[in-house]
Amino acid sequence: MSIDRRDFFKVLGVTGVTLATGKRLGAEPAPDMDSREEFYGMLYDSTRCVGCQGCEFACAEAHALPAPDFEDLPVVGTERKADETRRTVINVYNTSKGEMYVKRQCMHCNDPACAAACLTKAMYKTTDGSVIWRGDKCMGCRYCMVSCPFDVPKFEYFSANPKIEKCDMCYERVREGKTPACAEGCPTEAIVFGSRRELLSEARKRIHDNPGTYHDYIYGEHEAGGTGYLYLSAVPFEELDFKTTLQKSSYPALTKGFLYAVPSIFVLWPALLLGLQQATKNNNHNEEEDHE
Amino acid sequence: MSNTDYTLTGKAPSLSTWQFLKEELKPKGKWLTPFNVISLPIMLTGLILIVIRFWKGIGSITNLTQEVPWGLWIGFDVVTGVAFAGGAYVITFMVYILNMKQYHSIVRVTVLNGFLAYVFYAGALLLDLGRPWNVINPIIGNSFGTSSVLFLVAWHFLLYMIAELIEFSPAVAEWLGAKRARKILSGMTLGAVIFGITLSTLHQSGLGALFLMAKDKIHPLWYSEFIPIMFFVSSIFAGLSMVIFEGSISHKVFSDQISEKNHKAHNRILHGLSKICAVALFAYFTLNVLVFVHEKRWGLLNSPLGYWYLTEMLGFVLLPMVLFFISYRKQNILLIRIASLVTMIGIIINRLNVTVIGFKWDAAQHYYPSWMEITVTLAVIFTEIWIFRWIITRMPVLRDSPAWAKEQS
Amino acid sequence: MDGFSYYNLFETKGIEYIIIIAFLLLIIPFWTMINRPLRLTGKIRKAFNTLTASILRVPQGVFFSDKHTWTHLEKSGNARVGIDDLLLHLTGDVNVSLDVEPGTVVSKGEVISVIDHGGKKLNVVSPISGEVTGINHGLNYELLHEDPYGRGWLLSIKPTDWKSETSSYHIASDATGWLGKELDRFRDFLAVSAGKYIHGSPAVYMQDGGELVDHPLSSMPEEVWSDFEKEFLK
Numbered sequence: 024m025s026i027d028r029r030d031f032f033k034v035l036g037v038t039g040v041t042l043a044t045g046k047r048l049g050a051e052p053a054p055d056m057d058s059r060e061e062f063y064g065m066l067y068d069s070t071r072c073v074g075c076q077g078c079e080f081a082c083a084e085a086h087a088l089p090a091p092d093f094e095d096l097p098v099v100g101t102e103r104k105a106d107e108t109r110r111t112v113i114n115v116y117n118t119s120k121g122e123m124y125v126k127r128q129c130m131h132c133n134d135p136a137c138a139a140a141c142l143t144k145a146m147y148k149t150t151d152g153s154v155i156w157r158g159d160k161c162m163g164c165r166y167c168m169v170s171c172p173f174d175v176p177k178f179e180y181f182s183a184n185p186k187i188e189k190c191d192m193c194y195e196r197v198r199e200g201k202t203p204a205c206a207e208g209c210p211t212e213a214i215v216f217g218s219r220r221e222l223l224s225e226a227r228k229r230i231h232d233n234p235g236t237y238h239d240y241i242y243g244e245h246e247a248g249g250t251g252y253l254y255l256s257a258v259p260f261e262e263l264d265f266k267t268t269l270q271k272s273s274y275p276a277l278t279k280g281f282l283y284a285v286p287s288i289f290v291l292w293p294a295l296l297l298g299l300q301q302a303t304k305n306n307n308h309n310e311e312e313d314h315e
Numbered sequence: 316m317s318n319t320d321y322t323l324t325g326k327a328p329s330l331s332t333w334q335f336l337k338e339e340l341k342p343k344g345k346w347l348t349p350f351n352v353i354s355l356p357i358m359l360t361g362l363i364l365i366v367i368r369f370w371k372g373i374g375s376i377t378n379l380t381q382e383v384p385w386g387l388w389i390g391f392d393v394v395t396g397v398a399f400a401g402g403a404y405v406i407t408f409m410v411y412i413l414n415m416k417q418y419h420s421i422v423r424v425t426v427l428n429g430f431l432a433y434v435f436y437a438g439a440l441l442l443d444l445g446r447p448w449n450v451i452n453p454i455i456g457n458s459f460g461t462s463s464v465l466f467l468v469a470w471h472f473l474l475y476m477i478a479e480l481i482e483f484s485p486a487v488a489e490w491l492g493a494k495r496a497r498k499i500l501s502g503m504t505l506g507a508v509i510f511g512i513t514l515s516t517l518h519q520s521g522l523g524a525l526f527l528m529a530k531d532k533i534h535p536l537w538y539s540e541f542i543p544i545m546f547f548v549s550s551i552f553a554g555l556s557m558v559i560f561e562g563s564i565s566h567k568v569f570s571d572q573i574s575e576k577n578h579k580a581h582n583r584i585l586h587g588l589s590k591i592c593a594v595a596l597f598a599y600f601t602l603n604v605l606v607f608v609h610e611k612r613w614g615l616l617n618s619p620l621g622y623w624y625l626t627e628m629l630g631f632v633l634l635p636m637v638l639f640f641i642s643y644r645k646q647n648i649l650l651i652r653i654a655s656l657v658t659m660i661g662i663i664i665n666r667l668n669v670t671v672i673g674f675k676w677d678a679a680q681h682y683y684p685s686w687m688e689i690t691v692t693l694a695v696i697f698t699e700i701w702i703f704r705w706i707i708t709r710m711p712v713l714r715d716s717p718a719w720a721k722e723q724s
Numbered sequence: 725m726d727g728f729s730y731y732n733l734f735e736t737k738g739i740e741y742i743i744i745i746a747f748l749l750l751i752i753p754f755w756t757m758i759n760r761p762l763r764l765t766g767k768i769r770k771a772f773n774t775l776t777a778s779i780l781r782v783p784q785g786v787f788f789s790d791k792h793t794w795t796h797l798e799k800s801g802n803a804r805v806g807i808d809d810l811l812l813h814l815t816g817d818v819n820v821s822l823d824v825e826p827g828t829v830v831s832k833g834e835v836i837s838v839i840d841h842g843g844k845k846l847n848v849v850s851p852i853s854g855e856v857t858g859i860n861h862g863l864n865y866e867l868l869h870e871d872p873y874g875r876g877w878l879l880s881i882k883p884t885d886w887k888s889e890t891s892s893y894h895i896a897s898d899a900t901g902w903l904g905k906e907l908d909r910f911r912d913f914l915a916v917s918a919g920k921y922i923h924g925s926p927a928v929y930m931q932d933g934g935e936l937v938d939h940p941l942s943s944m945p946e947e948v949w950s951d952f953e954k955e956f957l958k
Contacts, residue, residue, distance in 0.1 A: 061728045102679075106381060133727050136528045139734070142466035143449070144458035150730045160452050163445015165384035166465045169674075170528040177381050178445065180374025185445040220728045249727035266531065274528045275733055278464050281524040281543055282737065285467060285517055289744045292513040293751060296412050300505070303414040461741065462734035506752065 062133065062152030063192065064219030064251040065206065066226055067126055069263065070236060071213035074113055074124040081208025082111050085193060097124065102264070107179045110190045111205060118262040125263045126205070126214070128190035129154060129175045130243060131251030132273075137167035137176060139275035146176075146187075152219060152251045153192035161187060172247055172269050192251070219251055226253055248273030335491075339709055354697035361694020364687050365442060373445065376687035382675050385443075387684035390670035392439040392692055394522050395663050396432055398546070401554030403429025403479060404515035405591075411508045418584055420577045423486055423712045424565065425558055427703070430479035435699040437472050442691065464524045471518035478511040489720045490710040497720060520547040526669060534673035536615050536624045539606045542669065548602060552595040553662040555588050556655035563652055565713065572713040582648055589643045589651045592658065596636035603628060620676060627668065631661025775936040777904035781809045783873050787893040788902065789851035791957050794873060795881075795890065802857050802880040807839070807848060809872055810903050814910060814952075815841055816939030820848075820868050822878060828856045830881065832889055837878055841942055844949045852890065854883040907936070910956065914940060917951045 079091045089108050097103060097115040099122065105112050111128035135154045137146040145161035148154050156176070163185050168176045179185035193203035201207070206214040215222065223244060230237045242254035246269050254260070261267050368376050379386050406425045409415045441447045453459060453466055454473065460466045481503050488497035523546030526533060539545075566573060566581055573581075615621050635658040642650035671682065707713055715721075786796045792811035797803045812818070818839040830836060830850045837848040858880040868876040883889070894902045914936075921944075941949060 060730070062730070104381070134731070134733060139462045140465065140528060142460040142463040142469060143452040144460045148730065160449065160458050161446060162449035162452060163447075164443075164465065165445065166463070166525070168381070168384040169526070169532075172528075172531050174382055174532075178384060179372065180377075180379065181372040183370060183372055185372060218728075269531055273733070274530070275462060277527045277530060277540070278462075278524060279733060280540070281464065281520070281527065282462070282467070282734065286740045286744050288517055289513060290747055292516060293509050293748065296408075296509045296512060297755060300412045300414070300509075303412070459738060461737035462732075510748070 060150045062219045062251055063197065063216065064131070064152060064222045064253060065192065065203065066215045066217070066222040066253045066255070068213050068215075068229070069123055069125055069254065069256040071211045072113070072124040072126065073211055073213075074115055075210065076113050077208040077210055078126060078205035078214060079109065079111060079113060081204040082190070083109065085196065085204035086110065088188075105175070105177055105189070107177045107186075107188045110188055114264070116263050118258040120257050123256070123258060123263060125254075125256075125265075128205075128252070129192075130173050130247070131190075131192055132247045133249040133251070134247070134273035134275050136170040136172060136247070136274035139278065140166045140170035142166070149194065151192075151194065151197060153194045153197070154189075154251075155191040155194050156187045156189060158186055163187075170274065172274055173266070219253075222253055226255055229255060242267075245271040247271075248276070343708055350700075354701070357690060358694045358697050358701075361691045364691050364694075368442065368691075373443070376685065376691070378682055378685045378688070380678070380680050380682060382678045382680065383671075383682040385674070386671060386682055387688045387692060388439055388443040390667050391663070392695060393436050393443075394670050395666040396436040396439075397522060398519065398550045398553040398662055398666060399557040399659070400429040400432035400436075401515065401519060401550035402558040403482075403554065404512045405551055405554050406558065407482065407508045408512050411505055412512070417580070418587070420580055421558065421562060421584055423483065424562070424707070426479055426482045427486075427706060427712055428557070428561060430476065430483055431699050431703055433472060433476050433479065435695055437476070439692070439695045464521055464527070468518050468521040468525065471514045471521065475511060475514045475518065478507045478514065481507040482511065485720070486710045486712055486716075489716050494719060515550075516547060519550040520544060522546055523669070526674075529674065532675050533669060534620055534676045535610065536612055536620060537669045537673040539610050541602070541606050545599070545602060545606070548595065548599045549662060549665065552592045552599070552658055555592050555595075556658040556662070559585055559588055559592075559651060559655040560659060565707070569707055569713055572707065574715055577713075577715075585648055585651050586643065586646060589639045589654065592655070593636055593639035593643060596632060596639065596658070600628070600632050600636060603632065620673070623668075623672075627661065627664050631657060631664055635661060775813055775907070775938045775940065777900075777907050780813065780903055780907075781873070782900045782903060784896045784899070786873060786899070787851070787890045787895050788899045789893050791849055791851065792906075793848060793851045795851045795893075796873075797883070797886060798880075801882060803852060803854070803883050803886065804877045805836070805851060805879045805881055806872055806877045807837075807868070808903075810906060812869055812872055813938060814941050815839060815846065816942030817841065817865070817869065818846075819865055820863060820878070822859050822863065824856050824859070824879065826856050826858055830854065830856060844941075844944075844946050846949060846953055848878070850879075850881070851893070852881060852883045853885055854881040856880070857882050910940075911936060913952070913956050914944075914948075917948045917955075918944060920951075921945050921947045 074097050076091055076097070082088070083090045088110070091109065095103065097113045099115050099117050103112045103114050105128065111126055113124055113126050115122055115124050131152060131154050135146070135148050138144075138148045138154060140146070141161075142164070143160040143162060145157045145159075146154065146167045147157055163178070165176075165178055167187065168174070168178060175189050177188045179188070193201070193205075196203060202216045203214075206216045215225070217225075223241065226241045226244075230239055230241075236257060238256050238259055240256075240260065242256070242260050242265055243250040243252050248271070254265070256263055259267075364376050373379060377386060377388070402425045406418060406422055410418050410422050441450060444450060451457075453469055481500060484500045485497050485504070488494075488500055520543035523542035523544075526538070526542060527540065530538060562581065562585070566578070570578070616625065635654045638650060638654035638657065641647070642654055675682075711717065711720075786794045788794050788808055792808045793805060794808050795803050795805045807820075818841045820837055820839050822837050824830060824836050831853040832851060833849050835847045836850045836856075839846050839848060856879055860875075860877050860879070863876065863878065870876065941952065
């Protein structure tokens with residue numbers, strides 16, 4: 024598998040050199056690609072998005088989901104949400120720089136709350152970087168939904184055998200050497216697939232090379248401890264209905280204190296309780312006499 | 316009506332175990348009591364609703380949304396129900412670890428209640444699962460999600476039910492007349508109690524820890540990193556209040572079972588428990604004040620939810636603390652009962668605030684439970700009470716153990 | 725976490741849970757074994773260095789006289805005679821001399837042996853009257869202290885008046901209780917006697933809390949020993 028990827032990178036790296044902006048980045052392979060896998064990520068550039076919903080169509084087709092309804096176009100003032108029939112949605116907002124489009128889907132966090140929350144490892148962070156749902160393990164407890172700061176996982180509430188729907192960064196396609204469907208289906212190359220490291224430097228480069236075009240912030244660089252999906256925008260992200268008050272550290276780290284206290288309590292409580300029981304062994308007689 | 320003479324020194328030798336059990340399954344007492352008349356239709360409706368739920372999915376009978384995935388069943392049945400079952404670990408701690416023998420007469424019924432509560436609320440949880448048949452996955456090892464607090468809570472529920480069963484099993488052995496079994500099981504009591512208290516500490520706080528990752532989704536007046544400790548401390552007086560409440564009812568309904576000595580002891584027990592509740596509530600209130608100051612929540616008070624928070628804290632934590640205090644000093648049994656009722660309402664409010672009301676309080680679509688969710692919840696509770704009643708009237712829980720059992724210990 | 729590759733925050737949790745299970749399983753035998761009833765061996769007794777009734781050996785079939793000698797009638801008709809454990813604990817390590825020959829007739833209360841601790845002596849008198857039929861030639865210092873009721877016997881006497889002479893003696897559980905009381909009585913005696921002859925704190929012969937140190941008489945002056953013989957062992 025690693026060999027395939029390396030060859031693949033080389034081929035596309037060459038292509039990327041010839042095309043000014045390529046669907047794939049990587050003129051040269053990243054340093055540690057052979058020895059240790061690095062996360063993939065995706066970079067979404069809202070300034071390039073024209074709201075064609077090509078990504079939505081491509082995603083629906085790739086995952087056997089219903090195609091977007093032609094009646095249901097992105098409209099200012101209406102919030103379109105992902106649900107159990109669609110993994111990604113385009114919304115449009117009236118911002119200080121005019122109408123802007125935004126694509127939302129799973130953020131593929133570096134340390135995902137859903138994966139930490141899942142008690143059967145159905146929600147799983149692959150070494151690739153994509154966060155996938157494995158149905159054979161899922162028991163439908165919806166704890167992933169409770170924990171996700173972005174409210175991403177969607178549940179089939181009206182099915183007898185419900186599944187969780189969310190973007191999985193086209194894990195299967197990537198393993199076959201293709202790019203995720205949305206990136207491929209985007210005519211303006213607003214969505215780019217590559218290693219997270221390279222995408223971050225590309226994002227910084229774009230901000231640097233085009234002062235005034237971009238708002239100087241990469242959403243997803245630090246949010247929730249860093250996410251696989253990175254966003255560039257022309258306007259501050261609040262105007263695009265992004266949650267900007269999320270913590271900049273990993274969410275599972277919030278439970279670390281509790282989970283690491285558990286073994287200590289398992290050791291200390293029995294010892295303490297045994298000690299207490301021994302110490303108060305002779306109290307019986309006194310107590311009963313007092314109360315008679 | 317004498318109770319120690321009630322022939323449960325063991326099944327009659329002529330009956331085989333099967334015949335004995337069949338005999339015991341026959342109902343005793345009237346069919347048309349007010350309780351039966353109310354509970355039976357609800358239980359039947361609940362059953363129908365459960366069938367619909369499995370056929371058409373959870374959404375067909377609940378109001379859960381993609382933003383609010385946990386509602387009444389988790390927030391009330393599981394989280395609140397388990398808090399109320401905390402009486403078992405507190406009472407066994409007092410009797411078996413601290414050797415406070417004057418509470419011995421209520422150990423069995425409290426442990427029974429705790430066991431039934433966990434069984435039924437774990438059962439209710441199965442209804443809430445999307446794919447309940449996969450619940451064995453984290454048990455048999457089709458991936459242990461050890462990073463998950465829910466993994467811990469689920470395992471603890473399972474282990475705790477086993478520990479409670481061991482603690483209660485001497486009563487079953489006495490009912491069946493199994494003398495050797497009773498001896499062996501009694502020997503395991505201390506171990507089961509210690510295990511149970513350890514497990515309880517961790518899963519009472521664990522239920523709170525479940526919500527730690529939902530930091531930005533729970534209203535800041537109820538979210539803090541101290542939720543696990545709060546849940547644990549409040550489970551102490553929640554459990555004891557349930558003991559007081561349930562004990563008062565049982566003493567009226569099953570008064571023919573209870574020996575004269577235990578009737579007299581009961582008021583003394585209530586009195587002692589009220590003191591413990593008062594102190595625990597005081598500590599809990601102080602903890603809340605500490606967290607309030609630490610999280611700098613002052614600015615949040617002047618809002619509808621802020622007033623609701625104050626209502627919970629002052630009306631349902633501080634007030635019952637004062638009531639318990641006064642009722643202890645004045646030895647007023649009625650006031651103790653009122654205080655325990657107020658405390659229990661306060662616990663329900665607190666748990667619902669953290670898990671449902673305060674969860675995604677700013678969601679576009681507010682969640683409130685559907686009548687079907689409420690019916691199923693009630694059906695579960697009533698079924699539990701039916702089983703409780705069945706056990707009480709047959710096994711030596713409220714009444715004294717048979718003579719041979721007393722000789723053994 | 726560098727944010728670019730896989731990192732498991734909870735990597736060791738699985739192993740931790742296994743350790744917990746092992747701990748909980750091990751604590752059961754651990755606790756059971758540590759709580760087994762204690763059986764003090766001689767060495768431990770010495771290590772504790774307190775003299776309490778619980779460490780005294782009291783064979784239940786032997787008659788104890790008020791002078792802390794014992795006698796035991798055997799099937800052969802001879803009665804063995806020796807020094808009891810309490811007296812040996814009080815005096816400490818002593819040498820013993822046997823001052824009668826076989827064939828001699830002794831009467832109850834007559835001196836048959838002298839025990840000696842560094843020059844401080846104590847007379848041992850016979851608990852019964854009769855003809856001495858044997859003396860324990862193998863008796864030495866170790867045997868006396870290790871096995872005072874067995875191989876540390878002093879004499880064997882053919883008794884002439886066993887029944888009446890032993891009728892007031894202590895045996896079985898009565899003996900056990902009596903020895904305990906004798907210890908208390910000794911404590912009181914020592915407080916008075918030592919107070920007469922020694923100036924300074926009683927720390928020399930009492931532990932904190934008023935417990936007796938083992939071998940209390942060994943560090944006492946001669947005067948206390950003669951007081952002991954005259955007043956305690958009357």
